[in-house]
Amino acid sequence: NAGVTQTPKFQVLKTGQSMTLQCAQDMNHEYMSWYRQDPGMGLRLIHYSVGAGITDQGEVPNGYNVSRSTTEDFPLRLLSAAPSQTSVYFCASSYLGDSYEQYFGPGTRLTVT
Amino acid sequence: RKEVEQDPGPFNVPEGATVAFNCTYSNSASQSFFWYRQDCRKEPKLLMSVYSSGNEDGRFTAQLNRASQYISLLIRDSKLSDSATYLCVVILTSNNNDMRFGAGTRLTVKP
Numbered sequence: 001n002a003g004v005t006q007t008p009k010f011q012v013l014k015t016g017q018s019m020t021l022q023c024a025q026d027m028n029h030e031y032m033s034w035y036r037q038d039p040g041m042g043l044r045l046i047h048y049s050v051g052a053g054i055t056d057q058g059e060v061p062n063g064y065n066v067s068r069s070t071t072e073d074f075p076l077r078l079l080s081a082a083p084s085q086t087s088v089y090f091c092a093s094s095y096l097g098d099s100y101e102q103y104f105g106p107g108t109r110l111t112v113t
Numbered sequence: 114r115k116e117v118e119q120d121p122g123p124f125n126v127p128e129g130a131t132v133a134f135n136c137t138y139s140n141s142a143s144q145s146f147f148w149y150r151q152d153c154r155k156e157p158k159l160l161m162s163v164y165s166s167g168n169e170d171g172r173f174t175a176q177l178n179r180a181s182q183y184i185s186l187l188i189r190d191s192k193l194s195d196s197a198t199y200l201c202v203v204i205l206t207s208n209n210n211d212m213r214f215g216a217g218t219r220l221t222v223k224p
Contacts, residue, residue: 040216042200042213
């Protein structure tokens, strides 16, 4: 049981480049989400999904797209990277409902120059 | 005003000390409360849920004060391994997507 996995661990992009951050979970969780973590700020929700084929925006969705074609996978796409997107990105999953533990992946450290 | 506020610290305490962190939240209708722990350059992990009646897990005690809109975490007999950042998490409604994270309180336990 690998839990939540993310790739890559580190990435450097130039302004304007696009890329996809991968996230997968093997716990059959309905709920998956992407957060970004910046110094001095709490984790902020980018996009989330409550099941395959269903996605919605979180607090800070601009500049990012997601899709959920399977229960297991939830990739995050940066359409045209900007320096303001330099951050640590965490994918998380859980069962639906507010009382369930969120399981986080190990994170992707992204730098946009 | 931030929805969830924490003292960023750092708190530097000796081994064996008792340390307490507070976290305030702005939305009085918030429904669920948690403490997560995040080690340096690692992902957050659930430490404990916070119940209205208060709850204890070994050396850790969590309390909720709805009237004053704060939650607290007390760590007794601190260990070196308790060094981490502690994140306060508030869920505004019954939806997972309404989780709000504090920026975290950093704790360093010294020998």
